[in-house]
Amino acid sequence: MAVLSWKHHTVIQALMARGPLLEDEFRKIYADVTGKNHSANQKDFNDFTLKINKELSFVQMELRCCRNQNDGRVCYGLVNNIADEQSKLGTKYSIPQIALFKGIVEAIVQDEAAHGCISTITALNIRLENQVQLAAGSQSQDSPPEIPAAIRNFSMSQKDRTIDELIRDKWLSQTTDGDVALGFRSYLDLRSLFHNMGIPPCEVCNESGVNAKVCPTEGCNVRIHEYCLRKKLQRKKDKIVCSSCGINWPFAAPKSEPVEEEEDEQPTQTQMQTQTQTQQPSSSGSKRKRYRFSVDVEPDSASVRRSTRFSTRRR
Ligand SMILES: [Zn+2]
Numbered sequence: 001m002a003v004l005s006w007k008h009h010t011v012i013q014a015l016m017a018r019g020p021l022l023e024d025e026f027r028k029i030y031a032d033v034t035g036k037n038h039s040a041n042q043k044d045f046n047d048f049t050l051k052i053n054k055e056l057s058f059v060q061m062e063l064r065c066c067r068n069q070n071d072g073r074v075c076y077g078l079v080n081n082i083a084d085e086q087s088k089l090g091t092k093y094s095i096p097q098i099a100l101f102k103g104i105v106e107a108i109v110q111d112e113a114a115h116g117c118i119s120t121i122t123a124l125n126i127r128l129e130n131q132v133q134l135a136a137g138s139q140s141q142d143s144p145p146e147i148p149a150a151i152r153n154f155s156m157s158q159k160d161r162t163i164d165e166l167i168r169d170k171w172l173s174q175t176t177d178g179d180v181a182l183g184f185r186s187y188l189d190l191r192s193l194f195h196n197m198g199i200p201p202c203e204v205c206n207e208s209g210v211n212a213k214v215c216p217t218e219g220c221n222v223r224i225h226e227y228c229l230r231k232k233l234q235r236k237k238d239k240i241v242c243s244s245c246g247i248n249w250p251f252a253a254p255k256s257e258p259v260e261e262e263e264d265e266q267p268t269q270t271q272m273q274t275q276t277q278t279q280q281p282s283s284s285g286s287k288r289k290r291y292r293f294s295v296d297v298e299p300d301s302a303s304v305r306r307s308t309r310f311s312t313r314r315r
């Protein structure tokens with residue numbers, strides 16, 4: 001098998017230590033390590049990442065490139081292809097925290113309007129009991145799962161803190177309106193989950209349309225990411241005709257954000273064996289709308305036992 005050089009190892013280590021990175025940061029590391037500018041020689045960059053992926057495939061891992069669907073920005077990260085979605089969070093988060101995360105993800109991706117976000121109040125009101133089978137792993141088929149006390153007793157304020165933590169870790173993010181959206185780590189890591197849940201793909205890039213424009217025709221399932229739509233509009237100039245129902249899409253391209261034109265130079269998904277989506281506005285965590293609940297006050301200290309590894313993987 002091909003052997004990776006120290007340069008490949010350095011890039012892998014940087015991603016392991018720092019977690020998923022936005023494109024600029026990742027390209028900078030690449031340039032620092034290799035002395036090459038990716039835009040000057042895209043083929044070298046593609047070969048470099050391809051070589052890493054060949055080796056990582058032996059351990060069921062992948063260097064993946066995807067777009068953050070919230071803002072269209074490209075990000076890179078190492079993804080464990082073997083883990084189910086729960087075990088991706090399992091070493092750091094407790095069972096109720098994972099249940100909350102799964103509930104939020106489901107609520108966001110199952111939104112037929114594909115807004116890509118839910119209100120904080122909806123997120124806080126997600127019933128963890130509904131997630132218990134997923135969160136607690138395989139249960140006996142015959143008896144209904146027993147709801148662990150940690151789930152039953154998980155308070156609003158614990159949920160609130162968990163959402164903050166998930167935002168810090170880039171599993172979630174917050175929109176400028178203070179709603180809860182997926183973070184770019186979710187777009188990188190949960191690709192197969194979105195696919196398995198049958199989320200309609202974007203007409204242009206074929207990635208799941210979690211945060212996308214939906215064809216206004218009732219019953220028409222066509223979705224297009226806003227950034228894909230902008231590119232399409234730039235090329236077609238005037239309008240977009242729905243490939244399924246034939247109507248003209250009434251969306252005008254926003255003028256403020258210039259469309260990235262580097263897309264053709266990006267490693268293709270096959271080249272990187274990756275997917276393409278995008279991440280989120282930077283989530284320094286302060287804008288999320290706060291809702292005060294007169295009923296539910298203090299965190300009940302009792303319930304959640306966090307994994308001992310909780311803090312060790314923190315960045
Ligand atoms: Zn798209």
Ligand SMILES: [Zn+2]
Nearest residue numbers: 215220242245
């Ligand atoms: Zn349509």
